[in-house]
Amino acid sequence: QQPVQSPQAVILREGEDAVINCSSSKALYSVHWYRQKHGEAPVFLMILLKGGEQKGHEKISASFNEKKQQSSLYLTASQLSYSGTYFCGRYGGTSYGKLTFGQGTILTVHP
C-alpha cells in the first residue's frame, strides 16, 4: 500500500514556506524524498533513517517520526526552482531496497 501525501497541490509566492506530509499505514524503516520537474526524471533530495532525525538540503529539510509512521518535508523561503512534484518513498526494511512511492504533491512557486 502506497504512502499518502498531503496536500495534493500547493501554490506559493517566492519566499513563502510550505510543508508536505507523508503518512504510511505500514512500518517505515526509512523515508526518501524526491523532486521531479515536468517531463524529467525524479531527483533524490534526502533520505531519513529511523531515529527521528532531521536532515537538510539547501533550504529544504525533513523530519521523520517512526512512531507515527510519518515524514514531513519543509521548504523555507521558496524559490522558483523549487517548483515540481515531490514524492516520498517508503522503505519497509525488506531486502533489495525497493521503495513504495506516494502519489506526489505538486508544488508551484510564482514570482
Next chain:
Amino acid sequence: DGGITQSPKYLFRKEGQNVTLSCEQNLNHDAMYWYRQDPGQGLRLIYYSQIVNDFQKGDIAEGYSVSREKKESFPLTVTSAQKNPTAFYLCASRRDRGGYTFGSGTRLTVV
C-alpha cells in the same frame, strides 16, 4: 560522469507487439529497478534486481519481463500481454543504503 542511460526517449508500439526498453548504468550499483509512471500518479514498481541473474516481481509485473545478464544492464520488455502500456517508464539504480539515481525515462505510446 557516472549515470543511467535509458533509450529510446520515445517509443511507439503497435498492438500485439513486444518492445524492449534499454537501461544501462556505469555507477557500479548492484540494485536496479523499473518503475512505471502514469499521468498525475506516483511511481509503481514493475521489477527489481539486486544481483546479476536474479530479479523479483514488483507490484505490477504482469505483461512485463526483464533480464539481468550484466551488472550494468537491466532491459525491460513490454509484451503484448500488457494491455495498457502507454506510460512513462523510469529505470533506477541504488548503491547500498543510498538514494535512487534515475534515468531520463522512456515515454511509450501505443499506436
